[in-house]
Amino acid sequence: METGVYIPIISDYGFKATFGNEADSLFLRTALQALIKSDTPIREVHFDKNSFEALTIDSRSGIFDLACTDENGSQFIFEMQLGLAPHFVQRMKFYALHKFNTIVERGEFDYANLPKIYAIAILAKNILPMTHFHTVANLRSEEGKIIDTQMTFITVELAKFNKQVAEIESDLDKLVYTMKTLHTTEPTQYPAFWNEEWLKRAIDELDTRKMTPEERAYFARVTAANAEAVKAEKQKIQEAEMSIKTETVAKLLKRGKLTIEEIAEDSGVSVDFVLEIQRGLFKK
Incomplete structure (x- = not known):
């Protein structure tokens, strides 16, 4: 903030x-x-x-x-x-x-x-x-x-x-x-x-x-700690969103009813992302 x-x-x-x-x-x-x-x-x-x-x-x-x-x-x-x-x-x-x-x-x-x-x-x-x-x-x-x-x-x-x-x-x-x-x-x-x-x-x-020097130092520590917490929380959110997108793309690929381009557009991801998930499914 x-x-x-x-x-x-x-x-x-x-x-x-x-x-x-x-x-x-x-x-x-x-x-x-x-x-x-x-x-x-x-x-x-x-x-x-x-x-x-x-x-x-x-x-x-x-x-x-x-x-x-x-x-x-x-x-x-x-x-x-x-x-x-x-x-x-x-x-x-x-x-x-x-x-x-x-x-x-x-x-x-x-x-x-x-x-x-x-x-x-x-x-x-x-x-x-x-x-x-x-x-x-x-x-x-x-x-x-x-x-x-x-x-x-x-x-x-x-x-x-x-x-x-x-x-x-x-x-x-x-x-x-x-x-x-x-x-x-x-x-x-x-x-x-x-x-x-x-x-x-x-x-x-x-x-x-x-603020006294001590209060400034404490405020700096609290601010830094909060920044780290926010960064970690954002990372968790990004990982969760990526997991959902991966699962969605994998389901659409398994259904086999849409093209790679259509899956990418509907899922809000790139074609390369869809191709990467597709390669992973083939390996399995």
């Missing part, structure tokens, strides 16, 4: 420096209040262990991008996803239900006083059929009436947010606008609300001009 004066909040480094800032939780607390649409300020947050072990030998373990608990015992799970993730809802259900099971297993509960669990997903791409960028989901009846609010799923799809500065009013709008545009904004184009204390503190953490 290209970086100007400000490091993107949605980058690995940016997320940890703002949402995951244990030394100063004002931004996180205000953001949480906006995301869950609560009128009650969150005054304290305790950062929880963000990894969990499998409950059984056959089940999966995992790691959250961030997990925390407020002063009322409400539990928050944060996940950030920059790539396309059509099945992300299933991942959030897995995480939220694991958190629920952990609470139940401890035995420190009764069904009348279970703590609220908020599973929050911030996505760069779109995955839901709704047009609004912020979705709050609870267990509902077929008439749309809420049955349970103990577990809430909140999804923010950044690609759907298109408000201009003049249209922004709520803290939720300010948060999402900042997440989407900060790293592409010049200091001379500051919207007035970026001077609000909760946002100002977060933006200061992402201002490359204010």
Whole structure:
């Protein structure tokens, strides 16, 4: 991800420096209040262990991008996803239900006083059929009436947010606008609300001009590690795509109903690629 004066909040480094800032939780607390649409300020947050072990030998373990608990015992799970993730809802259900099971297993509960669990997903791409960028989901009846609010799923799809500065009013709008545009904004184009204390503190953490030598070195290490991870992921995708194309071409060759040129055109590959697969089949 290209970086100007400000490091993107949605980058690995940016997320940890703002949402995951244990030394100063004002931004996180205000953001949480906006995301869950609560009128009650969150005054304290305790950062929880963000990894969990499998409950059984056959089940999966995992790691959250961030997990925390407020002063009322409400539990928050944060996940950030920059790539396309059509099945992300299933991942959030897995995480939220694991958190629920952990609470139940401890035995420190009764069904009348279970703590609220908020599973929050911030996505760069779109995955839901709704047009609004912020979705709050609870267990509902077929008439749309809420049955349970103990577990809430909140999804923010950044690609759907298109408000201009003049249209922004709520803290939720300010948060999402900042997440989407900060790293592409010049200091001379500051919207007035970026001077609000909760946002100002977060933006200061992402201002490359204010970084210490140690912070610069850490940012460079994180950026390099992320670049390697992206490179490896792209390689996996390319290998998977090549495997699919190879399988498709091989099937068409075995059917024997199309010419080499037609197979190449239909499969989106070169004639030489088809001929190479054909030679491999003959050898077998």
